[in-house]
Amino acid sequence: MSGPLAPPQLRSVRQQASELLRVAIYDGELAPGERLTEREICERYGVSRTIAREVIRELEAERLIESNRRHGYIVARMSEAEIQDLYDVRILLEAEACALCAANMTTERAGRLDASMAAIEAAAASGDRQAQRDSNGRLYHEIFAGAGNVVLGQILNSLHGRVSYLRSLSMSQPGRPAASLTEMRALYAALKTGDGTEAARLSTEHIRAARNVALAAIRALAERSSS
Template identity: 40%
Template sequence: MPDAIWRSNLAVFDLRVAVPPRLRTQVAETLRNAIVLGELAPGERMIERVLCERMGVSRTSLREAMRELENEGLLTNLPNRGLIVSVVDPKIAQEIFDVREALEALVCRLFCERATDEHIERCRAVNVELMAAYEAGAARELIAAKNRLYDVLIAGADNAEAERMLRSIHMRASQLRMISLSSGERRKASQEEIQLLIDSLLNRRGKDAERLARKHVQQAAKFAMSMIRRTGELS
């Protein structure tokens, strides 16, 4: 279960979206973050009237955004029920972790081989932000900081296909990340794993980075899968 700090950060989640530009993109990102942070729970129905009222947007913008999330696998269209937040069963969860492990290990190795000095400095700067977010234990800030780290690693790895696949699997893994970071004990272990990984990235130790990236995902998977198996599904 999330600790008190984690719960307090979720409790103040605001779904209201600013007016355009690119309103559909903003609506999709807001819904995506709400799913990642558990504001919209697995299995919850996406009731258009309620969501439009909460977000202050039109049904047209909402429907366009929900189609985008359905394509990403974050929403599922059920007969006679309509769209719901996708429920991830243990088999799918393990498959997502397996793919994520392989892709993140590859990206980390490529970063060590191809990153420019500018990428290295950006990684160093993001690490400072990420460690501060870990210490604060704030859900939104921590996930945002991890996303910025992945953005830097992907840019430095300079492989368009790896980027496309990793971003796709991160969409599918978003709910699982929430589980693995919801425990204070797991977050502490995650922080230590990430710090070791970043040290290897900053010093361009490709083999170490690849190994540590795999270990980090494996440990996240171990924790998340134990939580999921208690109920048989992410719900």
């Protein structure tokens, strides 16, 4: 839920490698529990060992990968309890952020929301999962900035990696992209009209729906891996 990504040509080699590794995790190319080594990152992305170590540290801080005594590093696993806790925190904090953003609505901020929502609509029409992630992140960036609470924004942005992984997981499930788009349109409308109570309610409903889909997907993955 950080801001829009810089164009690829403006990102450093480390930033590009980090983003490519995130996408591999988000899209399930690298599954939870799968082993990662510095050498594999070097070979996969054509980077030095030094950069590979920096990428590992960055994604470990985001809780997308974790150290493992036997294998060095693995793609992080998330238990159902941890997922439930994460969504509970999102419900509490994002509802407040939406309420504050609506209360602080200005013509300029509404224009930025318009642009963000247009990007979401375009991404939904294209079916491009990376574009969907980026456009959703752009809208949330505007909401958190509009809330006007720096600490709240910092806390929510710190959850970005795991939220993006779960969002990718839920959005890969049949019917969820269309349902999510309907929910985001309603939230966007409430924000623009300055209705903080309605924006908070719609935010909560959206996150609860996403949580249910993500948990069902995690259970299905666990069943497949154990069979």
